Amino acid sequence: MKKFFRLTAMAFAGALLIASGAASAEKLKVGFIYIGPPGDFGWTYAHDQGRMQIEKELGDHVETTFVENVPEGPDAERAIAKLAETGHELIFTTSFGYMEPTLKAAKRFPNVKFEHATGYKQADNVATYNAKFYEGRYVQGIIAGKMSKTNTVGYIASFPIPEVIMGINAFLLGAHSVNPDIKLKIVWAYTWFDPPKEADAAKVLMDQGADIITQHTDSTAALQAAAERGVLAFGQASDMIQFAPDTQLTSIIDEWGPYYVERTQAVLDGTWTSGDTWHGMSDGLVVMAPYTNMPDDVATLAAETAESIRTGAFHPFTGPIYNQAGELVVSDGEVADDGMLAGMMFYVKGIDDEVPN
């Protein structure tokens, strides 16, 4: 019932946005579907920054539209199709749960080009793109391993999908590389954006003794809950330092802008082709916010690790890596390939928990 109301409200909002964008027809119209509000200062905010970069660099030839707060699942298809119907030739759908809706809409509109973030299914007119956030999570893990006094770190996870699980694993590998006693407590919020629930999760983790909080959800609530109790935490998707100046250790910043500009330019030039892009620190898509609230030696270690990941000298998933059953999944000196990471649905050894099903 509630979902229906939201959808109705959303459809109206969408219609308004689209109506306002219909004025100048000769420009290339680029549409965005957002899971949350651009003001979440997390995931959606980062995508919206990318959208604005398109406007800034290609504004003479391009106009952009976004529809915010679109729930994941089959209903998203309507919002996507609406953008396609109103003359948008390139549509970015920016959440994992838009995978099937995007593919369905893409079938109905073969001439429209779609770009789906964090998914793994492509089509002739559907490209996928993602960022190697795990690179940043490994760096966070190192910081947490050095900074935790209780050796207990709280991790607020969103949904049990490879994207999130690979982040948890990278974080643990990073933490254990400097402090093998680190215990990870994981709470699944089953949401990307629900500030009170994210705050609840952070409080519960702190209740259970976690003195570092990290999150894979989109709002600043967990960081602020940590700040209230004087516990250190990481930001998410953008630099959240202004929300918790004495709390944020660093944050993984998503720089989508260059990719968005490149893909839009490709459509303008007529050179767009489908594909799968997975960029990380080396491409400037994953950037670490300044290292704050930690001693210099930890900041230096974090910066050096990030730099060696960026140059390709080091890969966070370098063997030997064992799964929880103790089986060797990446042998000594080898590096996990992208295919394995993209489908990662198991925890590595050292995580005292089970992946929910």
Added chain:
Amino acid sequence: MTELIIASIMTIMTAATPLIFAATGELICEKSGVLNLGVEGMMLIGAVFGFAAVTVTGAPVLGVFAGALAGIFASLIFGFLTLSLLSNQVATGLALTIFGTGLSALFGLEYVGKTIEQIEPIHIPLLTDLPIVGRILFGHDPLIYLAIAILGLTAWFLRRTRAGMVLRAVGDSDYSAHAIGYPVIAIRYAAVAFGGAMAGLGGAYLSLAYTPLWAENMSAGRGWIALALVVFASWRPSRVLLGAMLFGGITILQLNAQAAGFGIPASYMSMLPYIATIVVLVLISRDSTRIRLNAPACLGRAFRAER
């Protein structure tokens, strides 16, 4: 271990507080015979206006007042439609929720992603530092004490005061109360406004103390839980407190269970408040004396004075 238990009780109390506010308001409203299903909408309106007031003025007290006033404003729209224009209470209440969700989202657009100073827990030297009970009794933010105080006053008001008896009479037999000369409509307006103020406070608690930020639809179903809570409490204030701790506790314990490493599927836990309410409904409908004792007989019925 004790530290974990104390910390969990503290967290559960913060989770229970918005429910106590909203359910106390709805309880008074329903006791007067008016069923207002718009709690969720009024909470959202309270949350966004409370947040806006603090953003503009920087004074948390004004935020609390703004939240309550916004709730009253929303409830009076409902009051006017159902009490003066005699529209159907169920339909109008649902409409108020939809309206509140939309209005708060629209008004809140410019406040998304902003932050304010959170309302801090109090600290009384000596008392708060007492072992174990110190923080549980004296370490919360002021609004938690306000919620419990209002709940206590409500219990006293309904049971011990003449005005409380009149309110119950209006809810139990509106025409009799009218015949004796009580202004049924005016009393119901007051009850509806109180319900709005409380729902607004519950919403403001979310955006001012719970998480110091505004997010669209941030009440996330708490208004509906408050409605269920009133029925669960079978219209008794003392049971509202118990139920709020229970319903708030379920959410927190679910997360606690996960963090401790034994995961219970989250969806089962979020169903529990509603299942508990249905069980209570079944129990009280089997026992007709209890219905007569607690449930307002005229709940949801329109009242037309000239008949």
